[in-house]
Amino acid sequence: MKILKHAAGQIPNMELVGNIDESSDFSLIDIEGKELHLDCYEVSRINSVGVRKWILFFDALHKQGVKVFFYRISTALVDQFNYIKNFGAGGQVISATAPFNCESCRKMVLLEKFKKELVTTDLDEDLFLCPHCNKKSLRFDDVAEDYFFFWK
Ligand SMILES: [Zn+2]
Incomplete structure (x- = not known):
């Protein structure tokens, strides 16, 4: 997993790329202030160890009062959000x-696709x-x- 930092002022400000597994180090994600806006378009795969690390990291952020926003979650992550109830760990x-x-x-x-589009269009x-x-x-x-069960 690679962590990319976007130019100052850009939203989302961080990006995850590649596979999430035992080698992934979430602590390298830069938290500035009380919000994290994370682009997840390039997350290709996540295994069971990766899922545990993911939940532990975002749950800890949530407990620290950091608001987490996930953008363009990949199809691999959509599966996890649908199957694992607390996968978002308080993030949106x-x-x-x-x-x-x-x-x-x-x-x-x-x-x-954005949540509001599900109301205005019939996918x-x-x-x-x-x-x-x-x-x-x-x-x-x-x-x-x-597919969009996680938004219910
Ligand atoms: Zn075409």
Whole structure:
């Protein structure tokens, strides 16, 4: 796991990249002030040791009064948020990465989705604009109620 620090003033201000496992060191995450805004788009995998480390770290931050916000959580993390009740450890998921398939050019596309979009759009029915072929033919590759269960 790599930890990237974004330019000053940018939100999210930190980013996690790669696999989360026994070698991951969360203590390298820089906490400035009382908020942490974490981009999780590039988290490819997390194993059971990684899950334990993740929960311990964010739970400790929560107890210190640091507010944690997760952005663009990867599909691997969406699974964990859905299966493990306290995976967020008091942190809030701002947006999630969701898989779409284009019915026109057949490419797989990941889109960032926000909770409020689930109210205004019907992910199981609506089609979205494909960045590859520019046609409105992206279809969500899962079931919205299951995939975004963690937001309930
Ligand atoms: Zn397309």
